[in-house]
Amino acid sequence: AEVKSIAILTPEEGTDYGWNQQGVDAAKAAAKAAGVEVVVAQGLGYGDVRPTLRELAEEGASLLIAHASGYNTAAPEIAKELNVPVAIVDTPSALSKGLIADYTLSGHEGAYLAGRLAAKMSRSKTVGIVVSGEPPSWNSQSSAFAKGVKEENGDVKVIYAVIGPAAYSDAAGGKRVTESVIAAGADIIFGQGNGSSFGMLQAVETTKAADGGKVLFIDVIGDKSPIDKGFLLSSVVWNIEPVYAAMIADLKADTFGTKSYAIGLKDDSVKLLKTPQIPDDVWGDVQKIREDIISGKIKVEPVFEATAVRALMSDVKE
Amino acid sequence: MSDLFSELFLGALLFGAMTAAVPLLLAGLGEQISEKAGVLNIGIEGMMIFGAYTGFVGAYYSGSLWFGFLTGALGGAVVASIMVLLCVRIGLNQIVIGIGLTLGFDGLTALLHHFQFSRTYPRLAAAEITAIPLLSDIPVIGPAFFRHHLLVYLAVLLVGVMVYVYRRTQLGLNLQAAGDKPAALDVAGVDVVRTRTVAVLSTGVLAGLGGAYLADVGAGIFVPFITNGAGFLGIVLAMLARGRPLWVLLGALVFGLCLSLTTALQVAGINIPTDVIQMIPFLAVMAMLVIFGRRSQLPAALGIPYVRGAR
Amino acid sequence: MSVDTAPVEMTERSIVARSPGMRKVVHRLVLTVGPVLAALALAGLLLLALGVDPLAYYGYVINRGLLSPSGIQQTLTRMAPLLFLASGLIVAFRAGIWNLGADGQFLLAAVTAAAAGPYFAAIMPAWLAVVLAFLMSVLVAMAWSFVPALLRAYQGVNEIITTLMMTFLGTSLANVLVKLVFLDPGTTVPQTRTLPVEDRLPRLFDTTISSGLVLGLIAIVAVHLVMTRTSFGLRLRIVGANPRAAVHSGLAVPRLTLAVFALSAGLAGAAGAVDILGVQGNVRADWNPAYGFAVIPMVFLARFNGFAAIAFVLLLSVLSIGGESAARRLGVPNHFTLVLVAIVLIVLAIAEYIDHRFIQSRKA
């Protein structure tokens, strides 16, 4: 089928150097590459997006990208109702030819690398994971990060802390919890959270590690180096453009909805951000590990359930 | 895992509790003043969020936290003055206006943030700490309670000040009269509208200050909806404390501690969802009310606009 | 606790002067439309400041929220839960009970509906499942208001505090239930099982309007008639307007208070139920639309009058549905809708005041 335009729906404004921004930017890029229109509906919140989905469908969008796990009930319904292709996240089971495609974005491979990196570079042999909530895609990265740390060095402790309920905008909470985790000995923080992640960054920038040295921050999804003050160690950067590009292609080839899309290290749709904080030798080692993962020598299975992740955390600690 | 619970960590947890408690304390004390004077200030959330924004802007562009606190207090006062005009002066429904102000300034600050900061996300330098001699050297307790920004000590001092004002000054009498029987205050020669104006503006100043502390010290950055609900906690605290500032302090600390408790348990690897722990303080209070629940003497004229000579 | 009873008094008068008459209706209409226009003008200035053409913006709002066939369907569907909430609040406020806990009652009822709906639907005819789920939600919401009700009725504990706290509690509890108890094993996303579209409340004819709208309208009209035309309603209004007179006239104030809480919470629960069983189909963790918070001022502006409340709820829906669309088309952040609603609220309140003054001076 021909593709005239695609539309993307995001819960927050696409200016968060994270999930929403990566989604919006990727959609724009993919559309540009395929020479189709793109409609961006951002900041829709986590409520009911059916009205917007319907409106966009009526406007003739050839594909609705519902870029939030919270939209994966509404979108398929609208797809069936108005017979318009939609793409949703975190729901591989929902595939439906020509109608519903799933893209489960999981940076777990990248997070695993980040874990290895963190374990190599932690002076205090303690690293922290701070998250503002426990959606699947973050869980898989948290667990993979912990796995990476342990497999790099079994003696390194991992501290796992969730800020609090619905803490997406709780920057103060992010800072508070991160400070506590640093006080508990962590000198590298793996942080996941929207608005709150800026609080984490702030904590890292303003708190000394136990040994008086710098604390470093590993970010996810986006690239915060434009606003970095020299504390950003790395980031598990997602590039969703290939996914959206593939979707457009499949639409044209009438194979849409037959497969779920994913991102990974091999095509660099997941990659670790290189910053000045990373010594070249360490970076070299990390790149080797990357090869091993791509070649399948190292297996990294994603773990999506919150409870499973927490369980994992408590025993990785021993 | 227990070796994680170093002095340093415990200190940090309690420090976090204190930091989280301060905005609630300021909001609660502020709301308490309005309620004593007979104004149900539902707009306090709006005053906090605007104070957080103006407070951050002030601190960021001037580079001085104190200037930020000043602008934050002013920001709160600006919102409060709208409330004064509409609810105290011309006596509009306090709940409608309160909710209106909260919605409006939540939205407005989010807009401003979008156009001003959403690409740069500026962050402030660490707040300078004032360590209290001797006390600050006590293990755990010291770093937890005696190594804070000066404003924190001032906020705690304010509790004492308010106790004094309520118990020992004419102003205290005026406030109580304005809430319990405004007509009597009026015929005694004190302008009720002016008294309530003072009260609501003070609320705005304190709420704004709380918001500014939250953004400038608590987070070091402003993001939309950063106060998420702190103002309403303030209302609950004020109503529970019923005119007793010390109770507001107590309540604020309990809430702060519960937040840190969350982290503590997680770090200890104890698997309780944060939501459950968030419920503890409310469950405790409800339980207390059920057990000791006596008539809560809220001011008789709470929420009722005063019009001289009306019948 | 007494909140400005002026609006109550107004309604009491307008009710007993049981001669609505075209004039009064028109008067009210003018008094609503005028301020709304003024508010739009005010918000328009803000838009200009943001470099957006206000006319274009409002054009989109009206077109999407009101005129376009599919848009109006969305607006009407959104009204269903708001109408139930409004009717619940009217019962409480008229009886002088300041139930600020509607959102907590709404959420817990929603979770109940989302948990019970799919479960029942699997073992019985869909219509029966929906009915049962609906009733269960209402009961749960009632139960959630029971403690504040008892405290208010027998201890005189102010309900504003207790209902506010029960809302904080309810929000957390709802999350716990979704994440731990009613989790859908079929997905990694923390949400309840989903009630299939075909099993939900039927849609009206061949539109996408949920029949919840009809239920909501029935509820609010019924509430209005009960409050204004029946002895039960009058008893509640007496308790609300002068509790001591209620005691003096031999009304069983505590029992009436319990009834008010039950009704009010039950209706808030019904709101949650129709939203889930009619539209959402499931509840996700951390989901909280906080409808109640937005409806409270509308109910005050409607002076606790059911029919006026319908109009205000419509206004609210139009603004939220249309605003979303306009914001997207003109690249304004969605947050602007919040500001718009706030300005409308405040200007309406001011207009109400001016009108009141006007009537007074005309009497002189």
Add this chain to the structure above:
Amino acid sequence: MEAGGHPVIALERVTKRFPGVVANDSVSLAIRAGEVHVLLGENGAGKSTLIGMLSGLQQPDEGRILIDGQPVAITSPRHALSLGVGTVFQHAMLVPTLTVAENLLLGAAWWRRPRKDSLRAEVEELASSLGIRIDLDATAAELSLGEQQQVEILRALLRNSRVLILDESTSMLTPSGIDELGALMRRLVKRGLAIVFITHKLREATAFGDRISILKLGRKVGEIAPERFSALSEDDLTAEIVETMFGNRRSDPDATTRVGTQFPADAQPLLAVRDLCLAPSATSPGLSKISFELRAGEVLGIAGIDGNGQKQLAEVLAGQIAADSGAILLEGRPVDAMSVGARRDAGLRYLTDDRLGEGTVGAFPVSINFFLKQVGRSPFWKAGIEQGGEIDRRAAELVRDYDVRTPSIRTPIGRLSGGNIQKVLLARELSTGAKAVIFNKPTYGLDLANTLVTRQRILDAAASGKGTLVISTDLEELLQLCDRIAVMSGGRLVGTVANGPHAASEVGSLMIGLAA
């Protein structure tokens, strides 16, 4: 003697309008030092409004107010106080949650520390010189209305007012209390104070006044200068006042006393009360072993200083509060277990003294207020549905029968004067099926005409075989209405006397604690 000082305050053709009424219609008035200036007038005549303008609560629409000959716009109560105008308002103006001392201190500069000690000294001195006792540390809510009035008077004097205004201040006091207040006024004017004294009781006017001004429908319709005042005999004075107030000659209602009809001792009691007990509270002495019998057709009075448990007794009888022990029998059947509604149905009726506070719902129309105690009953409600037509029909009837002066049956009752509100309450309690009726302060705050009407209703009720219990702080009233008068003090019935020539003195001595 003291009369004829220079005017401290003069009102010149002052007019004040309210939505729908002219409260004061170009009223001119001179208030002189050393003079008790009595303001008389029916409910709604405009007395309180006049006061309102002198005390800065309201500003005149036309005319002007002169202080010491200088025109002044009194902009606020504070301003009035600074001009030396102290007012004791018709409705208590103390903050219930504050102590007496704190109430007296209200109004000082806000940054001040309340100067309690110096206050104590001042109060000691002033109070003793006035011969009143005041507990500074009591909470205002704990005081009886009489005591509250004393505090308010004291407050006015503490602010060394040159003008003291008392609006219906005696309506709450007992005979002895009234006499004390009268004596106090005399002492104050001797000191050169100017006093404005509003009352509905001619006796008080003639006894304590130097000059009388009479308002009617907002207009000043007459003034009696000190010279004539002292010249005329009390009866002539009364006659002249009644003449100006009501046109036709009508005698002072308090003039006559009724000689009680003796009921045969074996007559079956309609209402029997045995050993009623109620625990005392912060605000009331409670009840201890109250016993009495009320026979059909009898009017039994309960005298006593306000706040001695009369209200508690009434509410226990009506069922609004439960007694701790004791029994209440109506026609021999115990009603203790019955609810308020059930007792009412059984014929036991309670006419409260708190008309706006609990007697009516001010915002509701007159029509509904008639049936406040019959909500849900047919014919006014059928199957719970309001029968508007039926209600309006019956309401209109009652408005006619009881001569309620209201613009319409839809008028919110709060707008009516106390007198007319009282008529509505009378209609509600007396209309159908009443057997024993409790009247609590039935004529409090009412003007002459309304007082007469109300008292006649009570006598008619008794004549038609109803048992009536009249609680009042107004001894003349009881002497005029009752067959027997019981005296209540400290929550106990300290004695009962048959009405007659000596009743007054006997009751009086019982009140002040001497056995009869």
